[in-house]
Amino acid sequence: MTYQNPPMPPRKSATFDDHTMAEIRRAAATGIYDIRGGGTKRKLPHLDDLLFLGASMSRYPLEGYRETCGTGVTLGTRFAKKPIALKIPITIAGMSFGSLSANAKEALGHGASLAGTSTTTGDGGMTDEERGHSEILVYQYLPSRYGMNPRDLRRADAIEVVVGQGAKPGGGGMLLGQKISDRVAAMRDLPQGIDQRSACRHPDWTGPDDLEIKIGELREITDWEKPIYVKVGGARPYYDTALAAKAGADVVVLDGMQGGTAATQDVFIEHVGQPTLACIRPAAQALQDLGLHRSVQLVISGGIRSGADVAKAIALGADAVSIGTAALVAIGDNDPAYEEEYRKLGSTAGAYDDWHEGRDPAGITTQDPELAARLDPVRAGRKLANYLKVMTLEAQTIARACGHNHLHNLEPEDLVALTLEAAAMARVPLAGTDWYPGKAGF
Amino acid sequence: MPVFDLAATPLRALNQALHGVAAGANDTAFEVLNPRGQHAVAVGIDGPVSVTVRGSVGYYCAGMNDGGTVTVQGSAGPGVAENMMSGTVVIEGDASQYAGATGRGGLLVIKGNAASRCGISMKGIDIVVHGSIGHMSAFMGQSGSLVVLGDAGEALGDSLYEAKLFVRGSVKSLGADCIEKPMRPEHRAYLAALLDRAGVTDVRPEAFRRYGSARQLYSFNIDNAY
Numbered sequence: 117m118t119y120q121n122p123p124m125p126p127r128k129s130a131t132f133d134d135h136t137m138a139e140i141r142r143a144a145a146t147g148i149y150d151i152r153g154g155g156t157k158r159k160l161p162h163l164d165d166l167l168f169l170g171a172s173m174s175r176y177p178l179e180g181y182r183e184t185c186g187t188g189v190t191l192g193t194r195f196a197k198k199p200i201a202l203k204i205p206i207t208i209a210g211m212s213f214g215s216l217s218a219n220a221k222e223a224l225g226h227g228a229s230l231a232g233t234s235t236t237t238g239d240g241g242m243t244d245e246e247r248g249h250s251e252i253l254v255y256q257y258l259p260s261r262y263g264m265n266p267r268d269l270r271r272a273d274a275i276e277v278v279v280g281q282g283a284k285p286g287g288g289g290m291l292l293g294q295k296i297s298d299r300v301a302a303m304r305d306l307p308q309g310i311d312q313r314s315a316c317r318h319p320d321w322t323g324p325d326d327l328e329i330k331i332g333e334l335r336e337i338t339d340w341e342k343p344i345y346v347k348v349g350g351a352r353p354y355y356d357t358a359l360a361a362k363a364g365a366d367v368v369v370l371d372g373m374q375g376g377t378a379a380t381q382d383v384f385i386e387h388v389g390q391p392t393l394a395c396i397r398p399a400a401q402a403l404q405d406l407g408l409h410r411s412v413q414l415v416i417s418g419g420i421r422s423g424a425d426v427a428k429a430i431a432l433g434a435d436a437v438s439i440g441t442a443a444l445v446a447i448g449d450n451d452p453a454y455e456e457e458y459r460k461l462g463s464t465a466g467a468y469d470d471w472h473e474g475r476d477p478a479g480i481t482t483q484d485p486e487l488a489a490r491l492d493p494v495r496a497g498r499k500l501a502n503y504l505k506v507m508t509l510e511a512q513t514i515a516r517a518c519g520h521n522h523l524h525n526l527e528p529e530d531l532v533a534l535t536l537e538a539a540a541m542a543r544v545p546l547a548g549t550d551w552y553p554g555k556a557g558f
Numbered sequence: 559m560p561v562f563d564l565a566a567t568p569l570r571a572l573n574q575a576l577h578g579v580a581a582g583a584n585d586t587a588f589e590v591l592n593p594r595g596q597h598a599v600a601v602g603i604d605g606p607v608s609v610t611v612r613g614s615v616g617y618y619c620a621g622m623n624d625g626g627t628v629t630v631q632g633s634a635g636p637g638v639a640e641n642m643m644s645g646t647v648v649i650e651g652d653a654s655q656y657a658g659a660t661g662r663g664g665l666l667v668i669k670g671n672a673a674s675r676c677g678i679s680m681k682g683i684d685i686v687v688h689g690s691i692g693h694m695s696a697f698m699g700q701s702g703s704l705v706v707l708g709d710a711g712e713a714l715g716d717s718l719y720e721a722k723l724f725v726r727g728s729v730k731s732l733g734a735d736c737i738e739k740p741m742r743p744e745h746r747a748y749l750a751a752l753l754d755r756a757g758v759t760d761v762r763p764e765a766f767r768r769y770g771s772a773r774q775l776y777s778f779n780i781d782n783a784y
Contacts, residue, residue, distance in 0.1 A: 261660040261679060264641055266602055266622040293777060305662065305681035305700045306719060310776040313717070315698060319678040320637040320659035326617075329597050333618040333637075336573045337602030 139382075150382040151290070153471030153481060155283055155419065155441055156374045160391040162419060163428045165538030166531050167547060170517040178516035185512040186522035189436050191413045192274060192343020192366040195335070199343055199366075200252055200274055202436065203232025204508045205523055206426060208500075209371075209417050209440035210256045210276060210347075212238025214291055214300040214312075215378035215471065216444075217488035218245055219496075220480040223447045225249030226497025231504035236276060236438075239289060239314050241303045242268040249493075254345065257334065259288065260314040262304040269338055274367075276345040277331065279318070280356070282375025282392070282418040284384045285349025289314035292379065295474040297483045324359040331364045345369050350395035350418060351388070357402040357414070367413045369438065370399045374419025376441035378481065379472030392418035392429075394541040397528075400433025410435065423510020430511070431526035432542055446503035447496035448478045560585065565592035569599065576600060576626075579607050595635065600628050603645070620647045623664060636673075639666045642683055655692065658685045661702065667756045674711065677704045680721050686756035696721050697733065703752055707761060715769055719776075723769040724749050726761065737772045 128134065142150065171177035178185065192199035208228045213221050215238060222245050228235045234252035241263015242255055255272030257264065269275060280286065291300075291312040301308040321330050331344050346360035350372035360368045372392025377385065396416055403409040416429040417438035429437045441449075450458075452465040457477035461468065471481035479490035515523050518530045532547040533539035539546040540553035551558070562572040572590060579586055590611040593599050597616040600609045603626030611619070614632030624643040633651030642661040649657075652670035659675065661683025668676075668685070674692030677685050683702045690708030697713070699721030709727035716733020722745075723736070732738070746763040753761060 261641060261681070264660065265643055265662065266604065266624055266641075269622070310719075313698070315679065319675065319697070320618075320640050320656035326636070329617045330637075333598040333601050333621050333640075336569070336598040337622055339574065339577060340570075 151379055151472060152382055152385070152469040153376070153378050154385075154469040155376040156385055157469075158386055160374060161393050161535070161537045161541055162374070162391060163393055163425045165393065165534045166428050166542055166544065167534060168424075168427070168431075168514050168518055168530055169532060171519045175519040177519050178521060180513055180516050183516065184521060185516050186524070187508055187512060189413070189524070191345075191415070191436065193413070194343075194366045194408075194411055195340065195364065196274075196343040196366050197339070197341045198273075200234060202234060202252070204504060205430060205434075205436035205511075206231075206420075206504055206507055207233050207254075207415065207436060207438045208235040208443050209375075209438040210236035210238045210254070210278065211440055211444075212240040212291075212378065213243050213246065214238075214240035214295060214304070214483070215481060217479055217482055217491065218243065219488050219491040219493045220444070220447065221246045222249045222493035223491060223496035223500060224443060225251075225253075226493060227443070227447070227500025227504065228252070230497065230501035231508075233504065234273065237272075239291070240300060241265075242272070243303075247271060249497075256347075258314065259316065259318045260304075260312075261319070262312075262314070266337055269334070269342075272342060274343040274345060275334055275338070276347050276369065277327070277334070277365075278347045279327075279360070280347065280349030280351065280371070281377065282350050282371030282373050282389055283377035284380045285351040285373075285389045286316060287380055287384050287388070288316035289377070290379055290472070292472050292474070295472070295483045300483060324363050327360075328363040343367055345415070347371060349373075350375075350390045350392060353390070353395040354398040354402045357399040358406060361403060361406055361408050361412045365412060367415060368399065368403070369415040369417065370395050371438075372416070372418030375417055376444075391541070392416065392420075393538060396429060396432040396434060397541070397543045403433075409433065423507040423512075424514060426507055426511040427514040427523065427526055428531065430523050431530050432528060435524070442503070443500055444480055446500045447480065448491060448499070449476075449480050451478050454478055559587045559589055561589045561591060563591040564594065564596055564599075569596055572599070573601060576603050576607060576609070579605055581605065593632070597635070600626070603628070606645075614651065623647060633670065634668075638668075639664070639683070642666065652689070653687075657687075658683050661685070663702075665755060671708065677702070677721070680704065684752055684755070686752065686758065688758070690727065693730070694733070696723055699723070703748075705749065705752060705756070705766070707758070715771070717775060718769075718771040720771060722748075724766040725769065726766045729767075729769070732769065735772045735775045736769055739768045739770045741766065741768045 189205040229251040235250040236254040254274045293309045343366040345367040346365035347369035348356040373389030413435040416434040420437045454477035476482040479487045531544040586607045593613045595616040601621040608627045611630045616635040618637040620628040626645045629648045634653045636654040637656045639647040640659045642664040644663045648667045653672040655673040657672045658666045660679045662681045666685045668687045671689035672691045676691040676695040680699045686705045693711035700719040703722040706725045710729045712730045713733035715736030749763040
């Protein structure tokens with residue numbers, strides 16, 4: 117009698133999975149690393165790994181449809197003469213004109229203004245349209261200083277000194293030549309059509325002590341009116357937050373590694389920085405240790421998608437959150453309506469990330485006038501406003517269920533973790549226990 | 559002429575007064591005494607005012623100047639005239655690092671020496687240094703001109719875009735993508751006009767060498783990343 121092996125399905129390696137092998141082949145064929153937009157695509161510990169403890173006996177809930185739950189937040193209460201009052205604790209993150217089309221920037225302004233919140237400029241400087249369509253506009257002061265001028269500093273509502281970005285802490289940007297229109301080139305003081313590098317560090321200061329003096333200069337130029345934000349990438353959240361606060365920031369913006377980018381190396385996006393979840397508690401702790409929690413506001417960004425994410429970030433110590441990628445999706449990025457065109461570009465709706473190539477069928481990450489014209493900024497703005505409204509309603513619903521009449525009353529005690537990793541990062545108990553890793557030395 | 563003695567008056571009062579000068583006002587000349595190295599002196603000027611600072615200043619003096627004329631009768635700390643838009647800033651002594659950083663217009667004259675990173679990320683400013691400059695000057699310089707009557711340190715013009723560099727003395731080394739270019743008559747004429755604007759009368763344009771971008775980094779090339 118002969119023994120025959122039963123038929124077995126072919127088994128692929130978990131280490132060398134399809135994506136990994138495709139990337140090896142791509143690298144072997146081209147000799148160049150992959151540059152793309154978007155944020156981290158692999159699964160990371162995230163706010164999804166936390167759950168809220170709704171009220172039953174030990175907490176008393178509020179009536180979901182009748183009792184009020186405040187959502188307002190004021191940013192810049194530390195030094196600025198004119199702090200910013202937002203109706204909702206969700207802001208739109210900095211994304212550049214150049215990376216995004218003018219229509220996309222206008223849509224973000226429309227949507228944010230309808231929702232009572234702010235938008236943020238980006239590496240390309242401030243456009244008149246952006247200022248005009250954004251009721252509250254934060255002007256980014258970036259290492260590249262493209263388009264930087266005192267006139268725009270003064271017509272901004274706040275200034276965000278960008279030191280790092282979650283998708284690439286320690287890295288600069290690259291806007292490839294095909295997206296450099298006459299207007300983009302003129303705004304950046306560079307010839308048309310050449311690749312434009314955004315430096316990874318500020319040219320005229322080299323550390324937190326210099327930053328303190330730089331912030332002083334910006335305050336003097338703007339007569340101490342504007343809140344000064346400092347944005348850091350989520351890498352060393354405790355020390356970076358502490359140093360930003362020490363340097364005089366009114367607001368610290370901490371961008372976790374799920375944050376998006378217009379274009380950078382895939383290896384950078386996927387392997388540098390820390391998940392947003394891991395950054396919030398250390399940042400809040402830094403402010404608490406300095407006695408500055410809530411007087412220096414903490415804005416968390418990087419992969420925020422829903423009202424649950426908003427509520428969780430606030431419960432862990434944030435004063436507000438900021439969204440970038442989610443806002444682009446809301447106005448039409450990766451819309452399945454353009455599936456056929458995404459396929460022609462070798463992608464699919466939901467996965468298109470070659471934003472740097474300027475061929476975005478949705479007309480958002482492009483400077484091609486024909487593609488950009490596809491995006492109706494008013495209609496897209498309305499969609500963004502709807503999305504922001506839904507996120508806010510969701511966060512309110514959760515807060516009321518936990519017994520709070522303002523989102524800012526959410527606290528870590530409202531949360532448990534589903535995984536050990538999340539418990540350790542968020543410093544909340546593992547579900548069903550009163551323990552989290554690191555508590556009491558264990 | 560309004561006089562601000564910074565030994566007795568807060569800096570805020572000076573800058574507020576400079577920002578408060580109305581268009582067409584007659585009283586546009588200011589004098590600043592005892593700056594004693596204070597930071598952010600005369601920043602954010604937004605019109606044709608004239609400021610004479612009697613003494614040395616700290617960081618970011620005349621930052622983002624737009625149309626003013628600022629003369630420092632002393633030396634300047636880091637970042638003097640950073641991001642200047644227009645106007646003139648004259649430092650009669652030496653300047654520390656980042657002089658004229660990211661400047662988008664106007665003229666910066668340094669009668670002494672300037673330290674490292676002079677004209678870093680310059681975007682249209684013209685800088686004339688009577689003495690020498692330190693390393694990494696004009697790094698990522700996009701446009702404008704840097705004229706050095708003395709010597710230049712290491713890595714001059716690293717990653718240069720379209721800024722024009724003229725050096726009379728020696729250059730310790732050129733940075734990535736920065737090369738020496740021939741001085742043709744139009745360059746000599748351009749330089750002569752710039753020297754004239756800066757009040758330099760005893761130096762001939764023929765004594766300078768010209769440097770600019772080889773433009774090899776203008777399109778992303780992986781070979782440049784190693």
